Amino acid sequence: MSAFLSSPFMHNIFAGLAQGIIYSLVALSLVIIWQSTHVLNFAQGAMAMIATYIGMTEIDRGIGYWWCVIISVMVGMALGGVTERVLIRPLYGKPEINPIVVMIGFLGFLEALAAAIWTSTTRNITEPFSQIYFKSNGHLVFLSSFIIFQIVLAMGIMLSVAALFRFTKLGLQLRASALAPEVSRLLGVRVSRMLTIGWTLSAGVGAIAAVIIASGNFGLFPTDMDGIFVASFIAAAVGGLESPLGAVAGGLIIGLTEQFIVAYWSPDVAPLGGIIILVIALMIRPQGLFTKNTIRRV
């Protein structure tokens, strides 16, 4: 058994899952925003990046790792809420291209701002858990405490988001205003507040992903989240942008595919793998693999 766990195949499985879970987190955050306001937030990655950078400047002042995580998530959430109020709110009811363009402008602004303040070199956080692979009977098992921490943290966040949507009053209001804003408004739900909360939540989830990346081997640089965003968008689109479960599954699929392309071909071809998966998925089910294409009863 341990020989199997130390095989290159399992190495790729573990590494793919570790990368995929990050895509899943960002894809989930894209789905939350998509469901609340029907905007694909192109600046999602950049917003998470800048929140994490602010957390990292605090860690330089000597605060602990968990404080950095908390600060990054808080900043991310605040940024999400403000963005919805200031940049997205004026564009409801306008052509669907307008919010896309504005968020792309915001993406460019945040990346240039981060590079202007913190330079474009890579920064990373000292990770709270070791990245050294476990050993069993003298064989390396390609899992480290950090990978387990990363997967557990991401799963924890996803489950809490699911629980929030499923079991709380706020979650019910969020779902209702996404599904039927007019009816919800008549029933006394503050729909516009729900939209802001949706963005806030989503930006918080995104910030967690950026913190994990910054804690990992390679650290974080201002345009780092571009690639993550593309992979996560593909993950969310494969799942159908409507389905949180689909986004999570899509993230893992993309992560594993990229890892196997990297291992058996070249890292430069990996982005093409994502596109091919997206094309195939859209050919089979244009509305996404995980969405019900029936008319929903309200």
Next chain:
Amino acid sequence: MDWLRSLTRQETTHSRLLAIAFLTVLTVIITFFLPPVADSQLAGGAAIAVVVLGLSWLTGWSGQISLGNSGFMAVGAYAAGIWARHHASTPLVFTLVLAIVIGGISGLIIAIPSTRLHGPYLAGMTLAFSAAVTPLAQNFTSVTGGEGGLFMNSLVTPKWFLHFFSGPNAAINANAQWSADLAVVVAGVMFFFMANLFHSRTGRAMRLVRDNDVAAELMGVNLARARTTAFVVSAAFAGLGGALYSLLQASVRPETFPIGLSITLLTLMVLGGIGTLSGAVIGGIIYAFSANLVAHVNSLTGVNPTSNVGANMQGMIFSVLLILTMLFAPRGIVSLKNPLRRLLRARPVTIAAKEVH
């Protein structure tokens, strides 16, 4: 200026040809009075204007959005570069036509799965494409030259053109201006094609597709085919622009075509005015002289241009302009002439009813 406007608004091919030829010749004459540095900047701006025009057609006329046009530029540039490596003495026109064709074909490949998609899906898909192009160019080293890219012969100034120049740097100055004039003429030809496309049957069908796809389908327009056509034309323009751009630089490198370039193209299109010829011209001019603008802002604010902030000033200014334009004047600089005229006439302005969500 009324006569000029009436000239560019003409409805027949003949008068469009006259108007665009007139403006092209005017620009060429202007290049004789510009310093060589400004000529080189103008040449780059002309190449980018062609790409912006292609994007503007896609967004303004068919209602689709693409973040992949930097990728199509790369495809056109590499097509020209790879061809030039094996056939050094090909006439320029052939190289450019090759870039158009290869650009168009790459557009077709991306369009077939994409055109069933609407707004956000399409934007994401094309973003994924332009994100994949740079690593791919780096990977297939034997064809693309990898990280270092490919070198091309720089444009050769003909003998007769040298007669206009004198002084110690005559040859260099002549080359800078010849490149600029060539780029302006190529851009003029492409603008003429696009002006005709705007007024053609396809152009009219496209506007209907954008505004009301159900009505378009009832009128017998094949939606998928119309959207694919729009995409292919846009990619072909980007391919030509990319090839022209790298011919001016005499090299093709992967890092010339980052995702950021797609964002720049989008910014130029929105700033100028989506879906208009003059908007693309304005976009090209802004691109050409953006370095001067940024240097001016740096000196006004006292920022050191070689510092971190100075190096990222252009990115910040462009992004803020993109956001502000989209929020407050979504039809770009071109649309500002109407409020300006109204202001001059001092007529009471009716306040539009505020849109309630």
